[in-house]
Amino acid sequence: xxxxxxxxxxxxxxKTQIEAARKAVHDTDMASAASGVAPAPRVQLKTRRTLxxxxxxxxxxxxxxxxxxxxxxxQDGKLLIWDSHSGNKxxxxxxxxxxxxxxxxAPSGNLVASGGLDNMCTVYNLKTPVIKTVKELDAHTGYLxxxxxLSDTExxxxxxxxxxxxxxxxxxxxxxxxxxxxxxxxxxxxxPDMNSFVSGACDSLAKLWDIRDGQCKQTFLGHTSDINAISxxxxxxxxxxxxxxxxxxxxxxxxxQEVISYQDAALNSGVTSLALSMSGRLIFAxxxxxxxxxxxxxxxxxxxxxxxxxxxxxCTGVPPDGMCVCTGSWDSFLKIWN
Amino acid sequence: xxxxxxxKDILKMELEQLQKEVKNTREPVSxxxxxxxxxxxxxxxxxxxxxxxxxDKNPFKEKGGCIITCDFLWQN
Numbered sequence: 001x002x003x004x005x006x007x008x009x010x011x012x013x014x015k016t017q018i019e020a021a022r023k024a025v026h027d028t029d030m031a032s033a034a035s036g037v038a039p040a041p042r043v044q045l046k047t048r049r050t051l052x053x054x055x056x057x058x059x060x061x062x063x064x065x066x067x068x069x070x071x072x073x074x075q076d077g078k079l080l081i082w083d084s085h086s087g088n089k090x091x092x093x094x095x096x097x098x099x100x101x102x103x104x105x106a107p108s109g110n111l112v113a114s115g116g117l118d119n120m121c122t123v124y125n126l127k128t129p130v131i132k133t134v135k136e137l138d139a140h141t142g143y144l145x146x147x148x149x150l151s152d153t154e155x156x157x158x159x160x161x162x163x164x165x166x167x168x169x170x171x172x173x174x175x176x177x178x179x180x181x182x183x184x185x186x187x188x189x190x191x192p193d194m195n196s197f198v199s200g201a202c203d204s205l206a207k208l209w210d211i212r213d214g215q216c217k218q219t220f221l222g223h224t225s226d227i228n229a230i231s232x233x234x235x236x237x238x239x240x241x242x243x244x245x246x247x248x249x250x251x252x253x254x255x256x257q258e259v260i261s262y263q264d265a266a267l268n269s270g271v272t273s274l275a276l277s278m279s280g281r282l283i284f285a286x287x288x289x290x291x292x293x294x295x296x297x298x299x300x301x302x303x304x305x306x307x308x309x310x311x312x313x314x315c316t317g318v319p320p321d322g323m324c325v326c327t328g329s330w331d332s333f334l335k336i337w338n
Numbered sequence: 339x340x341x342x343x344x345x346k347d348i349l350k351m352e353l354e355q356l357q358k359e360v361k362n363t364r365e366p367v368s369x370x371x372x373x374x375x376x377x378x379x380x381x382x383x384x385x386x387x388x389x390x391x392x393x394d395k396n397p398f399k400e401k402g403g404c405i406i407t408c409d410f411l412w413q414n
Contacts, residue, residue, distance in 0.1 A: 041388065
């Protein structure tokens with residue numbers, strides 16, 4: 001048997017073993033386990049703000065840790081910093097490349113980052129008298145799909161080149177490259193304790209990584225298409241994913257498997273984005289069909305919908321204090337709901 | 339990057355990962371999901387999007403002008 005054939009055979013055997021090990025602990029699922037939990041109330045949120053200012057599709061938004069400011073990115077070639085309370089624009093950052101796919105706010109509030117088809121992550125300082133480019137993180141060989149700051153000195157990125165990377169902002173170099181996906185990486189989410197992160201990719205897999213040793217610790221199967229959105233559950237023991245297969249799923253990290261799927265026969269649009277309410281009970285999932293559906297994460301039932309955008313909902317975000325949810329759309333508007 | 343790798347190298351990478359992951363411990367779903375939903379239930383009481391945000395404490399309440407109410411006494 002050729003070497004490749006041998007490896008394939010061994011891989012299949014290991015996959016079967018892992019599948020059996022998962023089955024062996026699958027003594028229930030989340031919906032059944034949580035059957036005694038009171039249903040979440042029907043959620044009816046109102047649009048409190050419509051933020052107008054972008055001139056083209058919005059691709060990403062991210063809340064500041066101050067629960068008030070947020071950054072949004074549009075293919076009109078701008079990052080806009082908004083004061084969500086007043087609805088006013090606080091800053092505009094012109095981008096060298098208008099093909100932006102992601103933006104991020106540093107926890108300190110001092111920096112924002114953006115990136116996209118330029119394959120780079122550009123970091124800007126908001127606190128200098130004039131907003132300045134601090135670093136251009138240039139080493140990915142594919143588009144930048146997601147960026148997140150760990151601090152003012154470290155950034156995590158996910159790329160269409162199938163890798164994620166941890167960068168040192170002082171040197172501008174990659175400290176660690178996370179290689180294990182075999183499809184474009186589309187999204188990432190940091191664990192609450194900041195020691196690990198999860199990534200979702202076009203290989204339909206979600207992977208859990210140790211930030212410091214660079215290793216992939218766990219791989220989550222189940223989706224049948226690109227995973228476009230991913231988020232750690234607030235307690236840190238589960239993750240939620242959203243996919244082009246029109247479903248969202250919860251993966252339990254300690255059971256190492258899917259424990260509930262959020263889907264509906266009537267829904268045949270891909271999931272583009274997701275965000276969780278502060279307790280994790282509600283999942284706000286943006287879809288290609290212009291809506292944002294609200295799911296009860298424990299019961300798997302749809303408990304509400306945010307309708308109001310005239311095009312795809314491309315991004316969603318809940319601030320750390322959980323006081324609202326923001327949706328951003330290809331219709332060029334952001335809406336704040338609570 | 340997986341794109342630059344030969345099929346053989348990709349297979350090797352996948353195989354090595356499976357060899358690591360097969361050793362992971364897995365806890366019963368009944369135990370792990372219970373911990374998750376108990377945590378969520380405890381937090382949900384304070385979750386603003388579930389319990390609602392009172393108008394007077396809502397930083398996003400609709401900005402509007404003052405509503406001036408006038409009582410007119412129509413006298414004939």
